[in-house]
Amino acid sequence: MTPKALPYLLLLPATVFLLVFFVYPFIQIALLAVTGPEGFTLQHVQTMASHWKFNTALGWTILLAAVVVPIQLVMALSMASIVTKLQTGRSAILYIFSIPLGLSDLAAGIVWLAIFEQSGFLNSMLYGLGVVEQPILFLGYQNIWVIFLAVVLAEIWRATAIVMVILVSGMGLIPKEYYEAGEVFGASAWQRFIKITLPMLRPSLQSALILRTLAAFEVFAVVTALGGTTLPVLMGETFQWQFTLQDRNVASAYALVILAISIAATLFFLRVLRVPKGATL
Template structure:
């Protein structure tokens, strides 16, 4: 019985993964590789040949390339501030983490209420006399503003996810390392760069992997703020599945998103690999 205990403890998690991940993934993979009852790459050819595929792929990669580095920088700053606090640390951490309780769509609607023509931003600008009449910030000709609005929404909504992970990681770093570096004359920036960051690599791995995967799956925020004016891979997956009723092409899009996520996950693991003997 003692020998079987570890396997019994792992069984619920294993069964959950098989039932809710491996089985659906297998069905999606089969759908992506079958067209009219024949095994082929026709669904991928149709996906890649569609005029919106290049645009959606570029928008998704560009959003991730802008949002994730900004969120990492903000999360490191916020985590460092929370870690150094002596008083009201729990209150500050709670305030920073409030957006975690808001869904993607709700966050998009909150920022839509700011940027829309009758929203808070236009009210403030007209009230201060900066503009004479409300501006159409999220129109089809303002893709740059839509992109910026989505970036701001994602920064507000999901930075706390990385911050919480980094706060936990910083709490595991022995204080003696920083104190020793300070004794030898290292500045605050040098201690952060030479001591904190190297020892924070395991937490950085987790935070970046989770956030990168979420960045490639962005959908509700884009839908709320941009609609079809700024298509991304997930919105096209939804479009092909429910509007076009082309399950095979939608499955091909899903496999592309999965492939990108796995590729970046492997890259992050390689770049931030930490040998066991080097961990605190």
């Protein structure tokens, strides 16, 4: 084996994995979305776009990502900064912050359902304090914004830890000499964070934001647990068309929309948070 062939050989397993589990399924989904018995057709896409839930699901999905991701980023930066600065008890605090990572999407949704449902913890607390005389139906169809808030809280609680873990790893790679130099020149803690930490965290921020934004566009189990079909999202509509309405073609069209949004978000973060050539820690 020549030295020149070694890199390609090392990339071979990942390439085969992508071809089998991404490229091939993508081709199959794309064909289902734009073909029918008569051949090429855009009828399935038109059916999806003209359905009354499509615009609503698209709007709620984008709004959910736009609200959840920035909040998670700010919280993850704060949590990562705390963990990084700790001298003692760092492992314990990191473990506590990371506990929600052990829960699945559905389990997190059920936990927050136990808080917001009529016989849940929130109603019990309000009743015990004398604030309400009878349980409130927080998650009813007439309270869609409460359902949205519950989903936002569940997603923030469940998935902020993964962003924090990535940022903690990135902060650990920043040389301490940079901060020491900043102190020597009189930079405040906030100035060191803005001028040193954030620029040096670009690769980690890029990875964390791409990962979390794509997951936000694909949210499903938490929404289903807390709101059922009352709060429509793109992944939920994909599930409905695939299994309830038994229309794989329209479901594939929804999958292509989710893929297109995900690619657009990825390209955006790659562009905005790109690392200059030659930049090193």
